[in-house]
Amino acid sequence: MRKRNIAIVLCLLITGFIFGNDQGAIDLVVVLDTSASMYAHNKQVSEYVIGPLLKDFLRYGDTFHLISFSSTAKTEISRKIEGIGDIETIMGRLLLLYPLDKYSDIIAALQYTSRYLNDLPENRSKTVIFITDGDHSPAPTSPNAGLSAENLQKAISDASAKLKGNGWIFYYIRVPQDLTSKTNTVRKPATSTSGTQSTESAASSSSGRTNETTKTEPVENNASKPASQTGGVKDISPVVAQELNTPVTDLNPDQGSEIISTTIGAISVEFPDAVGKVTRDFSVPIRVKNPSPNTVYLETKAILVEGIDRQRKKSFKEILPRSESVLNLFIGLPETYQPGAVTLRIEPQFTGSIRINPPSALVRADIVNDTLSSLMLKIVPLLLLAGGILLAAVLAVLIILVLRRLQKNPGIAMAEAMHTPQETISKPVLKDRSEKQIQNLSEQEKDTSTVELMAEFAKKKAEEKQQESSLKRSAGVETKKHDSKIRTAIVPRMSALQDNSGSVAAKPSLIIEPNLSIRRATGRIMLNLFVQDQNTAIGKRNVHLMKAGHRLTLGGHNSDFLIFLVPIPHRIADVHFDGEQLTLIPRRPEFFPETGAEPIYDCVGKTIHLKSAKGYDLYIRFEKYQDPLQTLNSFLRSIEIPGKEIKDTLNS
Known part of the structure; x- marks a missing residue:
């Protein structure tokens, strides 16, 4: 029974x-x-x-x-x-x-x-x-x-x-x-x-x-x-x-x-009872469940509506093992279907003889003509997407402009420092400066004082270079004393100019340009920059080959030797190779607290102290680059093979 x-x-x-x-x-x-x-x-x-x-x-x-x-x-x-x-x-x-x-x-x-x-x-x-x-x-x-x-x-x-x-x-x-x-x-x-x-x-x-x-x-x-x-x-x-x-x-x-x-691997399907108001071109979402332990790839071969293929375009879906997903069936009905409520028997067929359970179902739909409202239903999603993209672009431009305004230009800061009254240069750092004080300055007096200062400094450096060639020993001590006096007179004034700027340290115009000549024209060196606490997993970004007379930049942003541990301006110094030794020439002396504008000769292997605009101490070092693979091979070749010496002795 x-x-x-x-x-x-x-x-x-x-x-x-x-x-x-x-x-x-x-x-x-x-x-x-x-x-x-x-x-x-x-x-x-x-x-x-x-x-x-x-x-x-x-x-x-x-x-x-x-x-x-x-x-x-x-x-x-x-x-x-x-x-x-x-x-x-x-x-x-x-x-x-x-x-x-x-x-x-x-x-x-x-x-x-x-x-x-x-x-x-x-x-x-x-x-x-x-x-x-x-x-x-x-x-x-x-x-x-x-x-x-x-x-x-x-x-x-x-x-x-x-x-x-x-x-x-x-x-x-x-x-x-x-x-x-x-x-x-x-x-x-x-x-x-x-x-x-x-x-x-x-x-x-x-x-x-x-x-x-x-x-x-x-x-x-x-x-x-x-x-x-x-x-x-x-x-x-x-x-x-x-x-x-x-x-x-x-x-x-x-x-x-x-x-x-x-x-x-029988595929089970859930059809919706109704799809609401649709035009003659519409889609029917079906939920497909894959109970098998294998991934199923579905591709519609035909969509039978009342026994006639009405597929508008193919649908594809990948269904993972023992999971379910939604597949849209795209259907296009002819003009013979009049507007109004209708019940359609829909039977999808898939390539590869894949069978679904149930194979078909009755779905209710309310067909409407392709009027302006139906056209808007198709266009509105595209308009919303385009509007969202445009709004995002406008916001991005505004954010970029705001960030640029927040980051004050070093050139503007230097110009403001140049317009500072000469009386205030020897005073401590001023925290608040009014626009009224800046407008009362004498432009001629500031420009004249700055030009005279630069001319005096350049003249003194020219005299020092001429004396170095003939009087190395006798004039050595005097030169150091003279440099010390000049730095004593100039550096405080430049520091006051930088402090009065109220912004990121301005780029000074006083640069000591040493007379560097090429000692060995065929000289070459492969350099690697190491920055303490800075990530070194950047490939060969800070590895460069320098030929005799070649000059590269050091600093942040797009500098050749890049410092990105803390914000550093572009080109705070130049690195020059004369074929035998490397010389570092500061372009922004305020970032070199120990040496200032003085060039650093033969700096390969030396630890150089830097200080960022916000007072962060940095220590850098230039070293000759060694290929890790060659280093490993050299190490492996240095290991003696056990028994090799005894074998060579027996053979001899």
């Missing part, structure tokens, strides 16, 4: 899935193990495998084939699905199957399935599902009995080779010995102790089902006589699945009817 109820439920469920046409129809072949070891699992196979297979996978126009095997293989039923009566016939035949034979010959089943598939029409795709516990225990009279391990492997390989290479799709469902176990260990056949089921129920459920023939064929003897008798029961599921290039799926009662969805 229970099986009869199951059959009635399946017949009712499948009525919602047999719409469509013969396009894409397949041959579904189920190869079912009916040996006695399957007796305890007969109910689970019917409820969790065969039932969902008929409900979720078969379509109108498909043909269902059932092959049973134990000691021999035979065809139980072959039926094309054209109505509810065909489903009833298939279920009736399934209810009459009882696994009572104590022998199970899987090799014979493979050989029989190969011959059976070759007799089917070649223009239809074929899907084969093996359902067995994997126990290979053929009858003693079978040519496949007592095979050695090597011959058994060869027999399976030969039988599987005839099934492969034809474009057929194979699935392998293994029924475990213990349904509460989830392991993949080798199992022995179960012994049926629960008794036989009522034959009256089976007979009543199969009444009225006739005109079915049973096709039985003897198994071909394709295996040679065994070299050694091994005996016993063998679980050959892994071997068979490997030869068929398909994974083994264990029947798990916790999965229930999802075992078929997981095995064959």
Whole structure:
């Protein structure tokens, strides 16, 4: 009685899935193990495998084939699905199957399935599902009995080779010995102790089902006589699945009817009940669920609306394993569809013979003409997008302008310092300066004082250079004293000018330009700048090759030797190479607290102290660049090889 109820439920469920046409129809072949070891699992196979297979996978126009095997293989039923009566016939035949034979010959089943598939029409795709516990225990009279391990492997390989290479799709469902176990260990056949089921129920459920023939064929003897008798029961599921290039799926009662969805990757779909007001070109969002452990790629081949392809453009979607996503179906209706409420049967079809469940659904829509309002519905999203981009661009320009205004130009600061009254130069740093004080200054007095100061400094430096060539020793001490006096008179005045600027330290105009000549024209040096606490993972940004007479800049922004640990202006100093030694020439003496504007000669390997505009101490060092790979190779070559010296001694 229970099986009869199951059959009635399946017949009712499948009525919602047999719409469509013969396009894409397949041959579904189920190869079912009916040996006695399957007796305890007969109910689970019917409820969790065969039932969902008929409900979720078969379509109108498909043909269902059932092959049973134990000691021999035979065809139980072959039926094309054209109505509810065909489903009833298939279920009736399934209810009459009882696994009572104590022998199970899987090799014979493979050989029989190969011959059976070759007799089917070649223009239809074929899907084969093996359902067995994997126990290979053929009858003693079978040519496949007592095979050695090597011959058994060869027999399976030969039988599987005839099934492969034809474009057929194979699935392998293994029924475990213990349904509460989830392991993949080798199992022995179960012994049926629960008794036989009522034959009256089976007979009543199969009444009225006739005109079915049973096709039985003897198994071909394709295996040679065994070299050694091994005996016993063998679980050959892994071997068979490997030869068929398909994974083994264990029947798990916790999965229930999802075992078929997981095995064959049946895609479930949820259609919306209504899409609201739409024009004749609209889209229908469907939610697609992928229960399989593999990624599914969907591409719409056609979208049938009332049986006619109305696809406006293709849709693509990648669905990850055991996940769901939304796919939009783009539909274009002809002018024959008048405005108003309408109910459409929509059936999407996908490339690669991918089947969905349910295959179609009724969707309500309210069709409106392509008026100005409908046109605005299409244009408004584009206008909003363009407006958002324009607004973002305007905000970016405003932010850039504000930042530039906040960063005061060093040239402007210097000009303000040049216009400071001479009386205030010797005073401490002024925190607040009024515009009234700046306007009362005498432009002529400021300009004259600054020019005289620069001329005096330049004249003194010229005299020093002339004296250095002839009086190195005698004039050395006097030169240092003279420089000290000049710096004592000039540096405080320049510091006052910088402090009165009220901004980032201004770039002074007083630069000591040494008379640098090329000592060796062919000299070259590869330099690397190191800044303490600055990240060195910048590649070769601070590595430069300098030739004789070559000059590079040091500082922030786009300087050749870059300092980015703290904000530093561009080109605070120049680096000059004369072919033998490196000289650092400060361009912004205020950033060199120890040396000021004095050039630093032969500075390779020396630690140079810098101070940023905000008082941050920096320490830099120029070093000769060494390639890390060459350094590693030199280190490896320096390691003595053990035994090398003894070997050389013996050879000598």
